[in-house]
Every structure is written in C-alpha cells, then in structure tokens.
Amino acid sequence: MSPVGEPPILEAVALSKHFGGRRRLFAASAPVRAVDGVSLRVRRGETLALVGESGSGKSTLGRLMLDLMPPTAGDVLYEGRNVGALPAAGRRALRRDLGIVFQDPFASLNPRMSVADIVGEPIWLHEALSRADRRARVAALLRRVGLRPEHGDRYPHEFSGGQRQRIGIARALASAPKLLLGDEPVSALDVSVQAQIVNLLEDLKAELGLTLVVVAHGLGVIRHMSDRVAVMYLGRIVELAPVDALFETPLHPYSQALLASVPVPNPRARRPRAPLEGDMPSPTRPPPGCHFHTRCPHARPLCRELSPPLDAVPGDRAVACHFWAEIAGAGAGAPAPAPSAAFTRRLTLFEAKAAAAADPA
Amino acid sequence: MAEPAPPMPAPTISQAPLPQAPVLNVEGLTVRFAGAPAAVVEDVGFSVARGRTLAIVGESGCGKSVTSLALMGLLPPAARVAGRAVFAGGVDLLDMPPRARADLRGDRVAMIFQEPMTSLNPAFTIGDQIAESVVRHRGATARDARARALAMLDLVRIPAAAERLDAYPHEMSGGMRQRAMIAMALANDPALVIADEPTTALDVTIQAQILALLAGLQRDTGTAVILITHDLGVVAEVADDVVVMYAGRAVEGGPVSALFDDPQHPYTIGLMGAMPALGRRTGRLATIPGAVPLPADMPPGCRFATRCPFADARCAAERPPVRAFGAGHGAACWHAPIEGFGVAA
Numbered sequence: 001m002s003p004v005g006e007p008p009i010l011e012a013v014a015l016s017k018h019f020g021g022r023r024r025l026f027a028a029s030a031p032v033r034a035v036d037g038v039s040l041r042v043r044r045g046e047t048l049a050l051v052g053e054s055g056s057g058k059s060t061l062g063r064l065m066l067d068l069m070p071p072t073a074g075d076v077l078y079e080g081r082n083v084g085a086l087p088a089a090g091r092r093a094l095r096r097d098l099g100i101v102f103q104d105p106f107a108s109l110n111p112r113m114s115v116a117d118i119v120g121e122p123i124w125l126h127e128a129l130s131r132a133d134r135r136a137r138v139a140a141l142l143r144r145v146g147l148r149p150e151h152g153d154r155y156p157h158e159f160s161g162g163q164r165q166r167i168g169i170a171r172a173l174a175s176a177p178k179l180l181l182g183d184e185p186v187s188a189l190d191v192s193v194q195a196q197i198v199n200l201l202e203d204l205k206a207e208l209g210l211t212l213v214v215v216a217h218g219l220g221v222i223r224h225m226s227d228r229v230a231v232m233y234l235g236r237i238v239e240l241a242p243v244d245a246l247f248e249t250p251l252h253p254y255s256q257a258l259l260a261s262v263p264v265p266n267p268r269a270r271r272p273r274a275p276l277e278g279d280m281p282s283p284t285r286p287p288p289g290c291h292f293h294t295r296c297p298h299a300r301p302l303c304r305e306l307s308p309p310l311d312a313v314p315g316d317r318a319v320a321c322h323f324w325a326e327i328a329g330a331g332a333g334a335p336a337p338a339p340s341a342a343f344t345r346r347l348t349l350f351e352a353k354a355a356a357a358a359d360p361a
Numbered sequence: 362m363a364e365p366a367p368p369m370p371a372p373t374i375s376q377a378p379l380p381q382a383p384v385l386n387v388e389g390l391t392v393r394f395a396g397a398p399a400a401v402v403e404d405v406g407f408s409v410a411r412g413r414t415l416a417i418v419g420e421s422g423c424g425k426s427v428t429s430l431a432l433m434g435l436l437p438p439a440a441r442v443a444g445r446a447v448f449a450g451g452v453d454l455l456d457m458p459p460r461a462r463a464d465l466r467g468d469r470v471a472m473i474f475q476e477p478m479t480s481l482n483p484a485f486t487i488g489d490q491i492a493e494s495v496v497r498h499r500g501a502t503a504r505d506a507r508a509r510a511l512a513m514l515d516l517v518r519i520p521a522a523a524e525r526l527d528a529y530p531h532e533m534s535g536g537m538r539q540r541a542m543i544a545m546a547l548a549n550d551p552a553l554v555i556a557d558e559p560t561t562a563l564d565v566t567i568q569a570q571i572l573a574l575l576a577g578l579q580r581d582t583g584t585a586v587i588l589i590t591h592d593l594g595v596v597a598e599v600a601d602d603v604v605v606m607y608a609g610r611a612v613e614g615g616p617v618s619a620l621f622d623d624p625q626h627p628y629t630i631g632l633m634g635a636m637p638a639l640g641r642r643t644g645r646l647a648t649i650p651g652a653v654p655l656p657a658d659m660p661p662g663c664r665f666a667t668r669c670p671f672a673d674a675r676c677a678a679e680r681p682p683v684r685a686f687g688a689g690h691g692a693a694c695w696h697a698p699i700e701g702f703g704v705a706a
Binding site: 163195221260267273342 | 420421520534535536537564565566567568569570572573591592593594595596597598600617618621622623624627630631632633634635636637638639640641642645646647648649650652670671698699700702
C-alpha cells in the first residue's frame with residue numbers, strides 16, 4: 001500500500017447520487033438520496049472495503065467511482081484527473097483501467113455467449129488483436145483464474161457458481177485494469193467456494209499489483225481481505241479506519257452496533273446482546289442531523305440538529321460522530337476466544353493434505 | 362477427546378441424552394425424486410426436545426431445506442419420502458393422512474421461511490393472515506382471532522402493533538415482515554417450529570434482533586426449534602445441538618460445543634476453516650477443493666470422497682458408518698480422527 005501522503009489512485013469529492021424525485025402531474029416524489037456528499041480517497045495498492053447494510057449506498061458509491069453512472073453532484077478523480085471532464089477517448093481508457101466483478105455470477109454473464117467470447121469481449125473492444133492472439137490471451141486469462149483453456153468453448157450454464165465467478169473475474173481482468181471493484185463478489189457463494197474466490201482475488205491483487213475496492217456486507221470477508229474499511233450508513237461514511245483498528249476499537253456507535261451484531265462462530269463467545277433497535281430510516285426521508293441518531297443509544301439533542309463531519313482522528317482514521325471521544329470503548333467487544341487446539345490441529349492437517357493433493361510435485 | 366468407538370448399529374447421528382421425551386424424533390429420513398439417480402436426502406436422523414434448538418447446517422444442495430419440507434409434508438408429489446418422524450411421542454409426520462397433517466401444520470408444528478415477502482400473501486393484511494390461522498386451527502371467533510393477532514404482533518415487538526394489524530406485507534420492512542411471520546408461526550403455541558434460514562435475507566443488525574427475539578420467545582414458550590441454516594456463526598450463537606449435512610447425508614452431529622471444539626469429519630473441519638474469522642488475519646482461508654458432485658456422479662461410498670484430501674479407495678466404495686466420539690457426538694468418516702491418518706492405515 002502506498003504511504004498516506006501519496007496521491008490517491010481514485011478519489012470521490014463530495015459525491016452525491018439522488019434517484020427519482022421527478023415532478024409528476026400532481027405531486028413531487030421525494031428523491032432517494034442513495035449517496036449523500038461522500039468524499040473518499042482510494043490509495044494505490046490497498047484493499048478498501050465499503051461496508052454497510054441494505055440502503056447504505058455502498059454499491060451506488062462504488063458504481064459512481066467507476067463512472068458507471070453520473071453523479072448528481074460532486075466529482076470523481078482518477079489519478080488526479082476529473083473523470084466527468086474527460087473527453088470520450090479518455091473515458092474509454094478509464095474503462096480499461098477500472099474493472100468490476102459483480103455479485104451474481106448467474107445474472108452477470110450473458111447465457112448466449114461462450115466463455116471465450118465473454119472473456120474476450122473487453123479485449124476486442126479495447127485492442128486490435130488478431131484472432132489467434134486474442135484466443136491465446138483468453139486462454140491465459142482462464143488459466144490465471146483457475147479454469148482450463150478448453151472451458152472457453154462452453155457456456156455459462158455449464159458451470160457452478162464458483163466457476164462462473166471465476167469467469168467474471170477473468171472478464172474483469174481482460175483489459176488489464178489497475179483497479180478492480182468487487183461488488184459483493186462472494187456473497188452469493190457457499191462458504192467453501194467463497195474461500196476459493198477470496199484467495200483468488202488476493203493472489204491476483206498481489207501478482208498484478210491491483211488496487212481492490214470491495215463492496216460487501218459480510219464482515220468476516222471484510223476483516224480477512226481489507227486494509228482499510230469505510231462504514232456507510234444511509235448514504236454517508238460514518239467511519240473510515242484500518243481494518244484491525246475498526247474491528248478492535250470501533251469508534252462510531254453504528255460501527256459498534258454493526259460489529260456487535262455479527263454472530264461469532266464460536267459457541268464459547270456467546271454473550272447477551274442488546275441488539276440495535278429499529279430499522280434504517282428510508283433514504284427518501286433521511287432524518288435531520290446525524291442520520292444515525294434515530295437508532296443511536298448515545299444520541300443527544302445536538303445529533304438531531306447538526307450532521308457531524310467525517311473528522312480525522314489519530315491512527316489514520318476518521319469518524320463522523322459529535323461524541324465519539326466520549327463514547328469510545330462502549331462497543332469494544334471482547335476478542336473472540338481462540339479456536340480449540342483439536343480444531344486447529346485438524347485444520348492444519350486438512351490444509352497440508354489438500355495442498356499436497358493439489359500439487360503432487 | 363474420546364477414542365473412536367466401534368460402529369454403532371444405526372447409521373444415524375446420535376445426540377446427547379435428551380432431558381425428556383423428544384418433541385420430534387426423526388429416523389432414516391430419505392427423500393428421492395422420481396427418476397433422480399441419487400436420493401437428495403438419505404438416511405438422516407436427529408431429535409429435538411422441548412425448549413431446545415437443533416441446527417441443521419450445510420451448503421447449497423446438502424438437503425437441509427428438503428429435510429424441513431419433508432417433515433412439513435410440503436414436497437411435490439414426485440418426491441418419495443421414507444423413514445419415520447415421530448412427533449410428540451405419537452404420530453408419525455411422514456405417515457399421516459393429508460387432512461390430519463394439515464390440521465397439525467400451522468398449529469402444533471409451524472414453519473418460518475427465509476423470505477417473508479414470498480411466504481406472506483400480498484393481498485391480505487398482516488392481521489388477517491395471523492387471524493386466519495387462529496380461526497382455522499382454534500375455531501376462534503373473528504373478534505378473538507383479531508385480538509390474538511394483535512397480542513402476537515405485540516409479542517414480536519412490532520411497534521404500533523394496532524396500526525400494523527391492517528398493514529399489507531409490502532408496507533413493512535424486511536425485518537418487520539419477518540417478525541410478522543414469526544407472530545403467525547407462534548400464534549397457536551406450536552410445540553415445534555421449523556425455521557428455514559429465517560435471517561438469511563436480513564441485514565446483520567436486523568438478524569441480531571430476530572435471533573434475540575426467537576431466543577426470548579423460545580425461553581418463554583418452551584417451543585422446540587429446528588433451525589435450518591448455512592451460517593456457522595448463527596449456529597454457534599443459538600444452537601444446542603447441530604447436524605452437519607453434506608450432499609444429502611448427515612456427516613456429523615452432536616452438542617454445539619463438541620462440534621466446534623472437537624470437529625471430526627473432514628467436511629466439518631474444512632467448512633469451519635473456510636469461514637473467515639472475525640479476529641486478526643492469520644493467513645489464507647482454508648478451501649475445500651472442487652464442488653458438490655452432481656447426483657449422477659455421486660460416489661457409492663462417502664459422498665464427500667470426491668473432495669476430501671483424506672479419501673482413499675474404501676471411502677469412495679463403502680459408506681462410512683457413524684461412530685461415536687463422545688457423549689452424543691457422532692461422525693460418519695472412516696478416517697476420523699484424522700490425526701491417525703496414515704499412522705494406522
């Protein structure tokens with residue numbers, strides 16, 4: 001990861017996206033404020049996670065930053081240049097540099113196209129290559145994601161969910177991007193398959209020097225993959241922090257509640273919980289002031305009136321809460337107990353044996 | 362850790378001695394769809410007692426949902442169901458006249474589904490849907506049933522319950538719909554609730570609300586719960602006993618602490634290792650190579666043999682019996698415990 005001071009690879013500046021809100025014949029419908037004035041810098045070479053629940057705006061923010069939809073307000077800067085001001089040719093170049101992997105490997109691959117055509121499409125869109133060269137490139141890409149070149153002649157329905165996600169990753173890599181956005185890249189997959197895809201994404205990142213932006217709601221995957229995490233609530237970033245700091249000492253009351261809600265896969269870690277009350281308010285009518293105050297156990301009158309800015313705090317982090325310093329520690333959960341010795345021993349045996357079976361040489 | 366004991370006679374997963382007669386005792390449950398090369402659920406057994414939660418955990422295609430649908434009698438006619446499922450020490454759920462089963466369903470045995478939007482009727486109000494089941498099973502008057510519906514919405518802590526009684530499902534959030542679904546399931550004080558992925562469609566803070574709600578209601582009513590889930594975190598959080606299913610068979614089962622602290626079956630071990638922990642990163646995730654075999658390619662022996670790093674010729678050919686590894690803890694693996702692999706063989 002590049003040092004803090006270096007220019008970011010991708011930056012959102014006061015980015016907003018409102019949907020709908022068209023004036024109709026007799027009434028005006030309120031717009032959905034999916035993203036509400038978000039500023040965020042993605043550092044070159046890092047894995048940055050955007051995390052939040054349904055309606056938090058994390059997917060919309062990801063898509064805005066990849067120039068897949070126009071913002072209502074604000075700017076996206078890629079390597080220092082304003083994406084909105086780029087001429088058409090510049091935008092095409094941008095598309096090559098920024099790749100995306102979608103959530104649902106069943107919906108995001110055209111069922112009528114062969115795998116070779118799916119993976120090869122970005123190549124012929126962006127480069128003039130001979131048919132043979134293109135075939136060789138597709139074969140190399142398929143091998144790179146753990147598929148066989150002969151899989152190129154098959155169609156998406158012939159593959160399992162995990163294999164389809166590999167195809168989606170190969171397609172995203174075809175234009176040799178510098179940054180890859182994973183929009184819930186593993187949440188549709190079973191746990192054992194999910195682990196394969198997470199490991200693949202990490203290998204690719206290391207080998208190709210990619211920057212990863214991962215949009216996800218699965219906190220285990222976030223903890224495992226990311227360097228930094230931006231926690232979103234109702235269109236705004238409420239906390240931004242290095243991953244260990246966030247999970248060990250969440251500062252924002254919403255981050256604290258979110259982390260306390262995650263079931264811990266260890267029966268000895270069972271503890272009484274005071275779950276967060278209520279639902280997230282509708283993004284068409286976000287509450288005034290801090291968006292979280294309607295559910296916040298620490299809310300005070302100021303929170304209803306004034307929206308807290310995302311302020312930098314020590315430790316390379318930022319938090320949007322008027323009272324974070326006073327409530328810090330309120331949500332610091334006890335660290336999960338270590339897994340048992342028997343399980344750890346057997347998992348080591350399992351992995352060693354699996355590795356030996358995969359690579360008999 | 363216990364020494365491997367000799368094979369037990371019945372190839373079902375055993376459990377800790379139950380404090381009292383089980384609410385449901387399932388033996389040899391097998392479901393086969395007409396024309397399918399392999400049974401989708403084969404010889405699965407478990408039991409659950411009053412006030413206890415049994416989790417059935419596994420990945421897509423393991424047969425956990427088919428198991429619950431078979432118990433409820435909700436499978437299509439093409440499914441052939443065999444085995445026994447003795448409810449409350451009396452009737453066999455798998456061998457009942459349809460009418461008697463319909464009387465039981467929604468009354469003594471209730472079900473909570475994953476997606477409340479598809480299991481609630483969009484054309485009726487929440488109140489009407491809860492009241493209907495009270496009228497149907499209890500013969501209550503419309504007025505009493507409506508009062509019961511209101512009490513149930515209060516019980517599941519739906520705010521402004523009196524107004525929500527006349528709300529349609531689409532007017533509620535996902536979490537509120539799932540609360541309504543739970544209210545409906547519990548309206549007739551069932552002895553057994555089968556909850557099939559009840560929180561999978563929900564956000565994590567809402568999931569925590571629903572799990573806390575279910576646990577509290579279970580404490581108050583003593584209902585037995587069978588929880589179908591893919592999430593080992595949820596299992597660790599709420600289950601008393603666990604059955605791990607793979608490709609239609611129960612591969613391991615036992616008290617929740619035994620499962621997590623002393624997992625025996627390589628599938629259980631791999632599944633737990635594949636799940637990212639919430640603690641500091643310790644390295645790559647463990648993976649289980651490959652994918653679940655298609656029914657036509659199912660090996661005759663252990664169904665996990667095609668993906669198991671410890672599998673040998675016997676595993677592929679002979680079905681491993683369930684062996685006991687401590688009180689109520691059993692696993693169906695020729696090589697468990699795997700520390701002995703290659704030493705004894």
